[in-house]
Amino acid sequence: MLAREVRLRWRTCTLRLLVLCLAFFLCTHFMAELRRKSWPQADLLLKVQPREPGIFIEGHDRRAEEVPSKRQVIYVRRSSSRGGGNSNVPKRDNLKPVRWQIDLQPWAGPSHSLDEEATRFLKYISKPQIVCSRPVTNGLTEKSEDGIKPWTICLDPKFSLSYQIKNKQCRVYSLGLGEDDSIFEVNMATSGCEVHRFDPSLGSAHIYEGERLWHHRLSVDWRDPKPISPPHRLHSNTKKLGAILNEFGHWKIDVLKADMESAEWKILENMILEGIVEQIGQLVVEIHLHWPGFEVSGNDSTVVRFWYSLFKELERKDFRLFHTYKDLSKPQMFLKKEAFNASSCYILSWVNTRWS
Numbered sequence: 048m049l050a051r052e053v054r055l056r057w058r059t060c061t062l063r064l065l066v067l068c069l070a071f072f073l074c075t076h077f078m079a080e081l082r083r084k085s086w087p088q089a090d091l092l093l094k095v096q097p098r099e100p101g102i103f104i105e106g107h108d109r110r111a112e113e114v115p116s117k118r119q120v121i122y123v124r125r126s127s128s129r130g131g132g133n134s135n136v137p138k139r140d141n142l143k144p145v146r147w148q149i150d151l152q153p154w155a156g157p158s159h160s161l162d163e164e165a166t167r168f169l170k171y172i173s174k175p176q177i178v179c180s181r182p183v184t185n186g187l188t189e190k191s192e193d194g195i196k197p198w199t200i201c202l203d204p205k206f207s208l209s210y211q212i213k214n215k216q217c218r219v220y221s222l223g224l225g226e227d228d229s230i231f232e233v234n235m236a237t238s239g240c241e242v243h244r245f246d247p248s249l250g251s252a253h254i255y256e257g258e259r260l261w262h263h264r265l266s267v268d269w270r271d272p273k274p275i276s277p278p279h280r281l282h283s284n285t286k287k288l289g290a291i292l293n294e295f296g297h298w299k300i301d302v303l304k305a306d307m308e309s310a311e312w313k314i315l316e317n318m319i320l321e322g323i324v325e326q327i328g329q330l331v332v333e334i335h336l337h338w339p340g341f342e343v344s345g346n347d348s349t350v351v352r353f354w355y356s357l358f359k360e361l362e363r364k365d366f367r368l369f370h371t372y373k374d375l376s377k378p379q380m381f382l383k384k385e386a387f388n389a390s391s392c393y394i395l396s397w398v399n400t401r402w403s
C-alpha cells in the first residue's frame with residue numbers, strides 16, 4: 048500500500064519536472080530567437096568587443112563569432128544582387144601563403160646613392176597615376192578649410208565607393224594616434240559609412256558616438272603582441288589589422304585612412320605581406336619622411352629604396368595614386384636633412400582598381 052503510494056507520488060513528481068523542463072526549454076529558445084531577430088544597435092557594439100587576453104569567456108566568444116558571420120551573409124547577398132560592382136572583391140583566403148618579406152625594387156642607379164633613390168621616390172609620390180574625376184576632401188565637396196589636413200577620397204563613378212556610400216554599405220577604418228581632428232570621420236559617418244576609429248589614447252575600450260561612428264581603444268601594429276608580456280601590458284591592446292578584421296568579422300574596408308606617425312611603413316609592409324591590402328578599396332595615408340620610421344633600418348639609400356618598394360608592391364596589387372598632397376606647413380626635411388625640396392610629410396591617396 049505504502050509502496051504504491053510512494054510510486055504514484057514519484058510518478059507525478061517526475062511528470063511535473065518534465066513539464067517544467069519543457070517550459071523552460073521553450074522559453075529560452077523563444078528568447079534567443081527573439082534576440083537574434085531584433086538585433087538592436089547596442090548589440091552591435093557588444094559584438095565587436097574584442098576578446099581581451101586575460102578575460103576569455105566561452106559564451107561571449109561564441110556569440111562574437113556568430114553575429115558577424117550572419118552579417119556577412121547578408122552583405123554578400125546584397126552586393127551580388129546589385130550585379131558587377133563589388134562582386135569581384137576577393138574574399139579572405141585563409142590558405143594564402145604568408146610572405147616573409149617584400150620584393151625590393153632594383154636600385155635607382157648604379158651608385159646606390161641617396162640622390163638617385165630620393166629623386167626616384169619623390170617623383171613617384173608627386174605624380175598621380177590615374178585621373179579621379181571627383182576627388183572629395185574630408186567628406187566635403189568644397190576645398191579644405193585652413194588648418195585641416197586634406198584627407199582625399201575618390202567618388203568618381205568608375206570606382207565602387209560612390210555606390211557603396213549611396214547604398215550605405217561602406218565601411219571606413221581610421222587609424223590614428225589621437226592627434227587629429229575627426230572631421231573626416233564624422234563626415235564619412237554622416238554620409239552613410241560605418242566608421243571605425245582606432246585610437247589607443249581613448250578613455251574607454253569602445254565608444255559608440257552615434258551616426259555610425261565607433262571609437263575603439265586599439266592601436267594597429269605590425270607585429271603580434273608578445274605571448275609573454277608583463278601584466279600591465281595585457282590591456283595595451285595593440286593588434287595587427289588582420290586580427291582586428293577577423294575579430295570584428297569584417298572582410299572588407301572601403302576606405303582605410305592612416306596617420307601613424309612613422310609607423311605607417313611597417314604597418315603597410317605587414318598589410319602587404321598578409322594580403323590585407325586586397326581587402327581595401329581606397330587607401331589614404333600620411334607618410335613621414337624626416338626619419339626612416341619605426342623599425343626601418345639601413346643607410347639612407349636603403350631606407351628610401353624600401354619605401355619605394357612598398358609603393359611598387361601596392362602598384363602590383365593594382366592600387367593607383369589618384370591624389371598627392373605635400374604638406375608645406377611641416378618641416379621641409381628629408382631623412383634629417385633639408386634636401387631635395389621635399390617635405391617631411393605627404394598625404395597620398397590610392398584607389399584599388401581591382402574593385403571597380
Ligand SMILES: *[C@@H]1O[C@H](CO)[C@@H](O)[C@H](O)[C@H]1NC(C)=O
Nearest residue numbers: 158159160161346347348349
Ligand atoms: C647602402 O647600403 C647598401 C646595402 O648594404 C649598399 O649596397 C649601398 O652601396 C649603400 N649606399 C651608400 C650610399 O652607402
Ligand SMILES: *[C@@H]1O[C@H](CO)[C@@H](O)[C@H](O)[C@H]1NC(C)=O
Nearest residue numbers: 173373374375387388389390
Ligand atoms: C619646391 O617645392 C615647391 C612646393 O612644392 C614648388 O612650388 C617649387 O617649384 C619647388 N622648387 C623646385 C626648385 O623644384
